[in-house]
Amino acid sequence: FAGLADVSISEDIPVEGEITVPVGSRSPDEDYSTLDEPVRDTIMRDLKAVGKKFVHVMYPKKSSALLRDWDLWGPLVLCVSLALMLQGGSADSKDDGGPQFAEVFVIIWFGAVVITLNSKLLGGTISFFQSLCVLGYCILPLTVAMLVCRLVLLAGSGTVSFIIRLIVVVAMFGWSTLASTAFLADSQPPNRKALVVYPIFLFYFVISWMILTFTPQ
């Protein structure tokens, strides 16, 4: 440090900073204190994280927040609400026209797993749960479309309502596909993006088809 002996700091600039060593963020003090905190705080923290991700999906910019802190709460909530809304209304076993809850659930999760495996096999750099998280969150536009369709069907089920539903579902399907592509396609080598986008397109297409052909009994 001999060379630094002649470094002079002018007197009027205050030297400031922290000398204390910050404790690592995973200290047991913090863990114990999150155990002791009121349940409301824990729930609100998770809800805020989920809400922030919903906002990211609705305005898909290329941010890495969705990828970095993945969680599966949002996809679970969306999947369950979509499956509940898509349930065929008739309890009569002869008239089994609508998809059952288990069917929709299995389609969504099985489809997401297959797409993730496919993107990993094609050389993607994204992890398994990050990809599941993104695909699950991008079902949000389609859930909104389902809500709108149900409301429109309450008004009537003629040609006009079909055209409205078609437009809404197609728009939301495009939005879902674009949103998930914005997040997932970056993790692929650039010349293989089409290979990854096609299964995503097929996946959301099947879900959109189930939404469009839904008729309450």
Next chain:
Amino acid sequence: RAGGGGGGGGGGGGAGWDGGERALTPFAPVQGGGSAVIDMENMDDTSGSSFEDMGEMHQRMKEEEEEEEAEGEAGAAEEEDGEFLGMKGLRGQLGRQVADQMWQVGKRQASRAFSLYANIDILRPYFDVEPVQVRARLLESMIPVKMINFPQKIAGELYGPLMLVFTLVAILLHGMKTSDTIIREGTLMGTAIGTCFGYWLGVSSFIYFLAYLCNAQITMVQMLSLLGYGLFGHCITLFVTYNIHFHSLFYIFWLGVGGLSTLRMVAVLVSRTVGHTQRLILCGTLAALHMLFLLYLHFAYHKVVEGILDTLEGPNMPPFQRVARDIPVVSNAVLNTTAKAIALTL
């Protein structure tokens, strides 16, 4: 004991994180009691992604095992020193170390099992394709080769066939929906997936077995790939005929499109087999199964009200079919009237 408790209370903030970190974050190679080194490895944010970086985890755990032995003595020394007991005293420290050990062992076993069974890297070379290649192969699957005296090359890739099977599943679902199919013991989705995957995997295995008997030169992956690309014709046919319900149109597509893709598969197989009887057996079986599958897919999931009577009655009747189900009303009606208009003008 009281001194230990007081010291623990006072030094708990500073040194508690030391021992505690070892218990809860096994990735931290802790230096020793009471050092103020910030371990940057704790700051990583692969938050919760536990399937991530298994290789890295292996390495870290190996490093940690070596450090644990070194730390074992340090830990024992720590327990006697009242100041570094952490928050719960002697019992807490011991308990935490035991829990830590159990966690390490469990994690090691789980990661070993995972890397053994869930290694998807075996499949990686079969997915190494470019979009241009996939498109070229799709188009080639409809063009029968002429040169059957020379073994034709089959690309052993699985991406294209897999995507085609899923597309077929989606098209089947659409067909089942519009034809009002009722499945009693199961679900629509399960039936569609079971049919398509069962056909692809089952018939591939069966033809591979026959090929083994007939001494044909083809591997399992190549057979899967060949049959998968042969489903492209099925996809096109069903996509068109599930929307335009004309029986004669279906027969034209069945013979034309289905026939072309079957011819291609048969030609490739013939080029790889020696001997007339063997060629006949192999190709006859494949052609029969492939064409019959398309027939089955069309008729099983397509409710026909008057179609069969019409085709049986002879060429005098115009090929008119009742639409199976009017969802969606508009598109079907439009398509049918357009098709009828075209048929009448021909």
